[in-house]
Amino acid sequence: MKKLYAYTFDSKWVFCCILVIALLFLLPLLYIARFTHASADDFSYGNHTVETWRETGSIPQTISAAIDGTRHVYNTWQGSFIAVFLMTLHPAVFSESLYMFGLLAVMLGFIVANLLLLKVVFIDCLKADKYSYGILALIFIFVSLQFIFSPVEGLFWYNSAMYYTGFHAVSLVLFALTLLCIKTKSHNAMVMYTVGITVLSFLVGGGNFVTSLTSAIVMVLIFAYCLLVKRERWLAPLLGTVALSVALVIAVIAPGNAVRQAYFQSMSPLRAVYLSFEYGLIFIRLVISAPVWFAFAAITPLIYRIVKSSGLKFRLPVLAVALFYGVYSSTFTPNLYSWSGFGPNRVANINLFAFLFFMLASIIYLTGYMAQKLKPRPARKKKQTHWQSLSVEGMLLHPAITCILAACFVIACFTVSMSNPDNMASVSATRSLVTGEARTFHNENITRRQILQDPAILYVQFHEFTVTPHLLFFMDITSYATVWPNTDIARFYNKASVSLAP
Numbered sequence: 001m002k003k004l005y006a007y008t009f010d011s012k013w014v015f016c017c018i019l020v021i022a023l024l025f026l027l028p029l030l031y032i033a034r035f036t037h038a039s040a041d042d043f044s045y046g047n048h049t050v051e052t053w054r055e056t057g058s059i060p061q062t063i064s065a066a067i068d069g070t071r072h073v074y075n076t077w078q079g080s081f082i083a084v085f086l087m088t089l090h091p092a093v094f095s096e097s098l099y100m101f102g103l104l105a106v107m108l109g110f111i112v113a114n115l116l117l118l119k120v121v122f123i124d125c126l127k128a129d130k131y132s133y134g135i136l137a138l139i140f141i142f143v144s145l146q147f148i149f150s151p152v153e154g155l156f157w158y159n160s161a162m163y164y165t166g167f168h169a170v171s172l173v174l175f176a177l178t179l180l181c182i183k184t185k186s187h188n189a190m191v192m193y194t195v196g197i198t199v200l201s202f203l204v205g206g207g208n209f210v211t212s213l214t215s216a217i218v219m220v221l222i223f224a225y226c227l228l229v230k231r232e233r234w235l236a237p238l239l240g241t242v243a244l245s246v247a248l249v250i251a252v253i254a255p256g257n258a259v260r261q262a263y264f265q266s267m268s269p270l271r272a273v274y275l276s277f278e279y280g281l282i283f284i285r286l287v288i289s290a291p292v293w294f295a296f297a298a299i300t301p302l303i304y305r306i307v308k309s310s311g312l313k314f315r316l317p318v319l320a321v322a323l324f325y326g327v328y329s330s331t332f333t334p335n336l337y338s339w340s341g342f343g344p345n346r347v348a349n350i351n352l353f354a355f356l357f358f359m360l361a362s363i364i365y366l367t368g369y370m371a372q373k374l375k376p377r378p379a380r381k382k383k384q385t386h387w388q389s390l391s392v393e394g395m396l397l398h399p400a401i402t403c404i405l406a407a408c409f410v411i412a413c414f415t416v417s418m419s420n421p422d423n424m425a426s427v428s429a430t431r432s433l434v435t436g437e438a439r440t441f442h443n444e445n446i447t448r449r450q451i452l453q454d455p456a457i458l459y460v461q462f463h464e465f466t467v468t469p470h471l472l473f474f475m476d477i478t479s480y481a482t483v484w485p486n487t488d489i490a491r492f493y494n495k496a497s498v499s500l501a502p
Contacts, residue, residue, distance in 0.1 A: 006452065015131040018134075025142065025146065026145070030107070033107070036101025037442070038090070038160065042158055043071070045088045049065045049484055063089070069088040073256060081206050090162070099167035109166065110166075113170070115137055118133065119133060120180055121364075125308050126364070127309070136299055140274075146424045147289060149348040149351075149352050153346035164350050167204060167206075168211050171218075174201060177200065178236060181197060197237070198240060202243040205246065251326055277326075283351055296363060298409050302402075303363055305397060307371055314366075317365055320362075328355055358361040376411055416418050432470070444465055444466065460495050477489060479499055479500045
């Protein structure tokens with residue numbers, strides 16, 4: 001019976017298998033990025049810098065133009081100044097062939113940021129072995145990428161991918177550095193972490209409001225923990241909180257926000273906060289699919305094994321889970337305040353990422369609490385079957401349970417992808433590549449670009465795209481030459497007008 005309380009799988013073998021599968025599913029996402037093209041707001045923000053780059057070819061002068069453009073947008077449309085600065089310098093400004101590399105940087109940055117934070121949590125804090133950490137990290141990242149709510153807005157359209165997914169990744173690095181700063185015993189390392197925390201906090205505060213608000217709440221909670229519970233190492237999270245708050249205030253008071261808000265229906269701040277908790281539940285019910293639930297169920301036994309041997313205390317589980325849910329719910333507050341609703345799909349991606357961390361944190365804490373309370377049952381004299389003799393803990397750690405849950409996860413992934421290939425990002429990418437629609441979309445964009453780059457043609461009229469791949473197509477121009485997508489692309493290429501054929 002003793003072996004029933006041990007995780008009997010070879011974790012190295014399991015990790016290698018999952019790594020191969022994860023890489024196979026990642027390859028289509030990386031490959032299809034070569035067929036991406038700038039659209040919509042890429043041209044709007046790129047217009048502040050593209051002419052300077054074409055005329056001068058000077059990086060310093062282009063950066064100066066980006067600063068001027070950021071100042072203009074700050075006063076007329078949007079206050080998130082750090083993000084706007086990066087929007088004006090997207091890769092297509094310098095060369096449209098570089099556009100894919102900006103998206104690859106966002107995607108790989110997202111993966112690395114998750115790996116770093118999960119490494120700090122599982123290895124540095126919970127003392128997990130490297131293979132167990134690898135298994136959990138790969139499954140978590142797999143779910144994050146494959147079931148992202150809107151892949152095109154989260155990964156394959158630069159303006160949105162950088163603004164939301166990119167700044168979310170930066171916030172994960174910020175949290176990782178903060179935890180490392182709290183744990184380190186080296187004074188020099190602590191100083192370096194503190195500097196990094198302060199800089200990253202300011203960057204996050206100048207990004208999208210959803211990530212800024214949630215990150216501020218997390219940093220305040222970490223500061224409160226260090227000050228009231230740990231009673232040390234509170235300076236770094238305090239400086240981070242202050243830097244983030246300063247940047248967030250600068251972004252919030254921008255005159256352009258009032259101009260932008262005139263186009264949307266807002267609600268009172270208190271009502272937005274109140275409804276955030278309800279919208280968190282609605283989001284879970286409407287968006288979270290079966291594979292996500294089975295993924296968390298399948299990793300729970302491994303997490304239980306890790307927290308059981310971590311030596312940490314997990315007190316007040318109800319309060320902890322309530323705090324986790326509050327942090328997750330805060331991702332709905334900015335758009336409830338400004339939109340009176342969920343907001344665009346790209347925000348739902350951040351809601352999903354926050355939910356995944358809410359679930360992971362809750363499972364860690366609840367299984368840690370269970371590990372403190374559950375005790376193996378003493379053997380009974382009456383003869384019992386193998387399954388009857390198991391305790392709750394034994395059932396949780398039995399290999400058969402994990403195998404069943406893992407099988408359910410695989411079946412659920414297969415089922416949702418067969419019902420609609422677009423339900424899983426890599427399946428959708430593979431379908432677009434195999435059917436040739438990704439290349440067709442790419443070729444039609446190249447044809448358009450050749451016309452747009454011809455200085456002899458001032459009045460441009462295109463036909464609609466014949467294909468619109470789920471991962472690649474976000475927004476096209478319209479048949480009305482005077483609306484903003486058309487005027488922005490016309491300005492980007494120095495055309496009198498650009499439109500679709502009626």
